[in-house]
Amino acid sequence: MPIPDLEAWAIFAKVAETGSFAAAASDFGVSNATVSKAMKRLEERLGERLIHRTSRRFSLTETGRVLAVRAAQILAEGEAVEAEAQAKSSQPRGRVRLAAPMSFGVSHVAPALPDFLTAYPEVTVDLQLDDRLVDLVAGGVDVALRIAELADSSLMTRRLCPVRRWVVGAPSYFARRGMPARPRDLKDHACLVYSYLATGETWRFIHLDGTEESVRVKGPLSATNADALQDALLAGLGVAMQPDFLAWEAVRDGRLVVACPDWAPPPLAINLVTPAGGPRAARVAVLxxxxxxxxxxxxxxxxxxxAERGSI
Known part of the structure; x- marks a missing residue:
């Protein structure tokens, strides 16, 4: 059985109500041609006329008068369904899939979520932590936090705040091995490496004066998660390039020291990323x-x- 032409029935109901193709088109915000084509489809499908229409007169046929009542019910039901759906969608409820990098997710996102869940008790969050790049569409992810300088893409992106990265080590390490004067000196140091770094084992730096320098590093430990390097760092086993959101407390407390402070890796940022497309559900918007x-x-x-202490 063919699918009912609900659009045509809704248009017929509006035509019968207003007594005019033009008025129906205006009410629905469509063209006169759209209304005419819908009526033609409906009459061809039924095999008889629903309207007598000339340049001066407009009237429903006998069949048209009977079916106009049913068409009005179809239109009213459709409007009621949409109104109910819009009312529900305006209230944040349901599940949101949120993806975030492992270290940032554990250190900052997870501790923040109780405040969100308290404010929106009908929303549930499926937090997915992975340092690998997640395909939002294929993975059914609603929102992702990404730490990068993002290239243009079809995704919707909102930049939140910059992320600085520091080369840090324990005071005991630098007491034993000496403080590097510039990035190229790191080739002679034990470097703890984050495996998912975009440049691999080559660390790139930019000086305050714009000079660039790269160095290929090596050391006793590499890991796919920056948190996994922290114990070795604090134990004085080497230096690592760590993001500020992970290392700031240890630097503040003196447990880690920043090397080559006049040099910095290319900047990154924390970004909110969502799939492109139509209006967002309320649960996604509030998150x-x-x-x-x-x-x-x-x-x-x-x-x-x-900010209170000034740049390190």
């Missing part, structure tokens, strides 16, 4: 707003303290 407020520069805890 986006919450994360944006929590992790913008000046709101995130590590940016607040670093």
């Amino acid at each position: 986006l707003d919450f994360l944006a407020h929590r992790f913008t520069a000046g709101s995130a805890p590590w940016t607040l303290e670093l």
Whole structure:
């Protein structure tokens, strides 16, 4: 059985109600041609006329008068369904799939979520932590936090705050091995390597004066998660390139020291990323707003303290 032409029935109901193709087109915000084509489809499908129409007169046929009542019911039911759906969608409820890098997710996203879940008790969050790049569409992910300088893409992106990376080591390590004067000196140091770094074992730096320098590093430990390097760092086994949101407390407390402070790796940023396309569900919109407020520069805890102390 063919699918009912619900659009044509809705248009017929509006034509019968207003007594005019033009008025129906205006009410629905469509062209007169769209209304005419819908009526033609419906009459061809039924095999008889529903309307007598000339340049001066407009009237329903006998069949048209009978079917106009049913068409009006179809239109009213459709409008009621949409109104109910819109009312429900305006109330944040349901599950949101949120993806984040492992270290940032554990250190900052997970601790923030109780505040969000308390504010929106009908929303549930499926937090997916992975340092690998997640395909949002294929993975059914609603929102992702990505730490990168993102290239243009079809995804919707909102930049939240910059991420600085420091070469850090324990005071005991530098007491034993000496402090590198510039990045190229790191080739003679034990370097703890984050395996998912885009440049691999080559660390790139930019000096305050714009000079660039790269060095290929090696050391006793590499890991697919930056947190996994922290114990070896604090034990004085080497140096690592760590993001500020992970290392700031240890630097503040003196447990780690920043080497080559006039040199910095290319900047990154924390970004909110969502699939492109139609209007967002309320549950997604409120989570986006919450994360944006929590992790913008000046709101995130590590940016607040670093701002008070000045750049390290």
